[in-house]
Amino acid sequence: MSILARLKPGFWDHGDTGEERFKHLFNFRRIWKLTVVLTTVVALSPVISMAVFDYNVTHDAMESEIVLRTSRLVSNARRTVSFFLTERKAALDFIVHHHPFKELNDPVVLTQLLDALQKAFTGFTDLGVIDASGRQQTYVGPFELTGKDYSGQEWFEEVLARGVYISDVFLGYRQLPHLVIAVRHELEDGSFYVLRATVDTKRFNDLLSGLEVDGGGDAFIVNQQGTIQTPTRWHGKVLKKMLLSVPEYSPKTEVLQCQGLGGDSLVVGYAYIAETPFILMIIKHQELLMKPWHKTRKALFAFLVISITAVLVVILRVATYLVNKIHDADEKRVVTLHHMEYSERMASIGRLAAGVAHEINNPLAIINEKAGLIHDTFTLKQEYAGDEKLIGLVESVQSSVERCGAVTRRLLSFARHMDVDIQPVKFKELIEEVLGFIGKEAEYRGIQVNVAIRNEIPTIESDRGKLQQIFLNLVNNAFAAMNDGGHLDIKAYRRSEVSVSVEVNDDGCGIPEADLKRIFEPFFSTKKTKGGTGLGLSITYGLVRELGGDMRVKSEVGKGTSFTVTLPLQAKQRKRVDT
Amino acid sequence: MRVLLVDDEIELVSALAERLSLRGIEADWASTCHDALTQVESKTFDIAVLDVKMPKMSGLELKKKLQGKCPHLKFIFVTGHGSGDYFQAALSDAGTAYYLVKPLQIETLIDKMNQALKA
Numbered sequence: 138m139s140i141l142a143r144l145k146p147g148f149w150d151h152g153d154t155g156e157e158r159f160k161h162l163f164n165f166r167r168i169w170k171l172t173v174v175l176t177t178v179v180a181l182s183p184v185i186s187m188a189v190f191d192y193n194v195t196h197d198a199m200e201s202e203i204v205l206r207t208s209r210l211v212s213n214a215r216r217t218v219s220f221f222l223t224e225r226k227a228a229l230d231f232i233v234h235h236h237p238f239k240e241l242n243d244p245v246v247l248t249q250l251l252d253a254l255q256k257a258f259t260g261f262t263d264l265g266v267i268d269a270s271g272r273q274q275t276y277v278g279p280f281e282l283t284g285k286d287y288s289g290q291e292w293f294e295e296v297l298a299r300g301v302y303i304s305d306v307f308l309g310y311r312q313l314p315h316l317v318i319a320v321r322h323e324l325e326d327g328s329f330y331v332l333r334a335t336v337d338t339k340r341f342n343d344l345l346s347g348l349e350v351d352g353g354g355d356a357f358i359v360n361q362q363g364t365i366q367t368p369t370r371w372h373g374k375v376l377k378k379m380l381l382s383v384p385e386y387s388p389k390t391e392v393l394q395c396q397g398l399g400g401d402s403l404v405v406g407y408a409y410i411a412e413t414p415f416i417l418m419i420i421k422h423q424e425l426l427m428k429p430w431h432k433t434r435k436a437l438f439a440f441l442v443i444s445i446t447a448v449l450v451v452i453l454r455v456a457t458y459l460v461n462k463i464h465d466a467d468e469k470r471v472v473t474l475h476h477m478e479y480s481e482r483m484a485s486i487g488r489l490a491a492g493v494a495h496e497i498n499n500p501l502a503i504i505n506e507k508a509g510l511i512h513d514t515f516t517l518k519q520e521y522a523g524d525e526k527l528i529g530l531v532e533s534v535q536s537s538v539e540r541c542g543a544v545t546r547r548l549l550s551f552a553r554h555m556d557v558d559i560q561p562v563k564f565k566e567l568i569e570e571v572l573g574f575i576g577k578e579a580e581y582r583g584i585q586v587n588v589a590i591r592n593e594i595p596t597i598e599s600d601r602g603k604l605q606q607i608f609l610n611l612v613n614n615a616f617a618a619m620n621d622g623g624h625l626d627i628k629a630y631r632r633s634e635v636s637v638s639v640e641v642n643d644d645g646c647g648i649p650e651a652d653l654k655r656i657f658e659p660f661f662s663t664k665k666t667k668g669g670t671g672l673g674l675s676i677t678y679g680l681v682r683e684l685g686g687d688m689r690v691k692s693e694v695g696k697g698t699s700f701t702v703t704l705p706l707q708a709k710q711r712k713r714v715d716t
Numbered sequence: 717m718r719v720l721l722v723d724d725e726i727e728l729v730s731a732l733a734e735r736l737s738l739r740g741i742e743a744d745w746a747s748t749c750h751d752a753l754t755q756v757e758s759k760t761f762d763i764a765v766l767d768v769k770m771p772k773m774s775g776l777e778l779k780k781k782l783q784g785k786c787p788h789l790k791f792i793f794v795t796g797h798g799s800g801d802y803f804q805a806a807l808s809d810a811g812t813a814y815y816l817v818k819p820l821q822i823e824t825l826i827d828k829m830n831q832a833l834k835a
Binding site: 494495498499501502503504505506507509510513514517518538539541542546549 | 725727728731732734735738739769796817818819820821822
C-alpha cells in the first residue's frame, strides 16, 4: 500500500450509493477542503503578514543605519580635510599680514618662514612671493623658480579675482602629486603681491587612508571634473578619471545608492568641500554592509518555514480528525436509520403474519372441529362405525389441518417475538423454529442441514426474537453462498461457565481474506448490484452485541464459511424496542 | 365435568361441544358473552373455555365477570390470534398451561381441562 493510500482518511473515497433518505448529509471531501483552506488562510495570513512587515522594517532600518553611518563618516572626513586646507591657508594669511613685503622678499626671512611652517604644520614644500605683474620675485624651495612669470596663468587670474586660490592636485615640474595654496595681499600704495605655497599630498593622503571605512569601502578625493586626487583602493589611480560619474553639487553631505560598473550595488557618500575644487567621496559595497542583516533574514525565513509547516500539520490533522468524526457520526446515523427501518419492516411482517394466521386459524379451527366431529361420529358412534375409507379421508383432512396449524403457530410465534423480551430460550427449539422457515427451500435445493446441539446446553436467558433474527440471517446468508446440494452444519456447545457458542458452517463459495475484515462494517456488500444493502451482517453483528455476545468469522474461498456466535447464558436486560 | 364453551364462531363452538359430549363430557356453548353470562346464572359449570378475542367483550373481561358470578369456575383460554399483548395478558391471567392456540387438538383440550380442575 502506498504512503498516500495509507494517509488517505476514511471519508476520502466515500461514495454515496444509498437511497435518497439514507444518503449522507455532507460532502466530506468538500468540508475537509473548505476547512483546510479557510483555517490555513486565517492562521497563516497574520504569520506571513508579520514576517513580510518585519522583513521590510528591518531591511529599511538596516539601510537607514548604513546611510546614517556613511553620512556621519563623510561629514567627519570633510571637516578634517577642510580643516587641513583652511589651516594652511590661514598660516599664509598670517604671514602676509605680519610680515612687510620687504621682509618677505628677503630669501633668508622666507627660508626661516618655510622652516617654521614645515615644523608647525608639515606638508609645505616651498614658498614664493609673486609681484602684481605675475613675476616670482623670491622663491625658497627645492627648485630654481626665482623670476618665473606666472602672468596669464589661470591660477594667477583666479587669485587676483578671489584673493585666495587652492589648486587641484597636479604633477607640475616635480612630477610628484602636489597642490598649491596662494593668497593675495594688498599693499598700502594700492599694488599687491601673492604669497604662494606648495603643499605635498602625502599628509593629505594620510588623512583619508587613516579612515576606517566598513563594507569594503573606499575614501578618496576627486576634483569637480572627476579626476582622482588621492589614492583609492578600487576606483583608479591618482590623476586618472574616476570610473563613476561626478555626483551632483550639494552644499550638504549626501548619500545615494547606485550601481557600480560590475553591476554591484554601491552606497556613495560625498561632500563638496567649500572654497576648494575637491569632492570627498566615500564608496561602500552594499552587499557587504547588508551581510549582518542577511543572517537575520535567514533566521527569519527559517522561523517562517518552521511555523508554516507546524501550522499546516496541525491544521491537516485537526481537520482530518474532525471530518472523520462527522463522517463516523453520520454513518452511525444512517446505520441507525437502516436498523430502524429493518426493525419496522420486521414488525410489519410480524403484524401481517399474525393477521394472516388469525384469519386462517378460525376457519381452520372450524374445519378441524367439523372433521373431528365426523371422525368422532365414525369412531365413537356404533351406527356409523366401520367405514375405514371415510375414516381415512377424515384423518387426512385432520392431518392437513394440523400441518396448516403448525405453520400458523410458527407465524404467530414469530410475530410475538418482535417484541423485545428476555425469556428462557432453548437452543434446540430456537434452531428448529428458524429452520422451519427455510425447510422447504433446503428440500427443493437439496441442501443437507445437520443440527448438532448437545443436550448439556443449558437454557439461556435471552431475547428470543433477536436470536431468531440472528440465526435466520446467518442461515439465509449460508443458503445464498451455497450451490444446490450443499451442506449446512449448525453446532452448539458450551464455551465456558457463562457462555455458549453456536457455529453455522456452510460449504459455499467463501469470503476473500481482504473482505473478511470488513464484512461486519455497515454498507459493505459484495452483492450491491444484486440488491444487497450491505447491512445484513452489520445488523446481525449489532444484535449479537446488544445481547452481550460476540461473533467471529472464518472463511476460505471455495471451501466455505463458518460463523461462530458466542452468547452469555444471561443476556443483559435492555430497553424494550417499540415495533 | 360440566363445560361452558364460549366463542363467536358458532360453527366451531357447536362442533367442539358435540365432540366433547361424544366423549362423555357435558358441554354447553355460547356464541356471545351475554349468552355465556345468562347460562352461568341458570346452570352450574366446572370449567369455561373462552376465546380471547371476541366482539364487544374480550375473553379476559368475560373471565372477570364470570368469576364474579361463579368464584370456583376454572378457565382455559383459546385464541387464533398471536398478538403479543393478548398473549402476555392471557399468560398472566391463566398461566402457560391453560392457554391454547387454534386449531385445537381435542385430546390436548381435555388434558388441559382435567389439569385445570385438579389444580
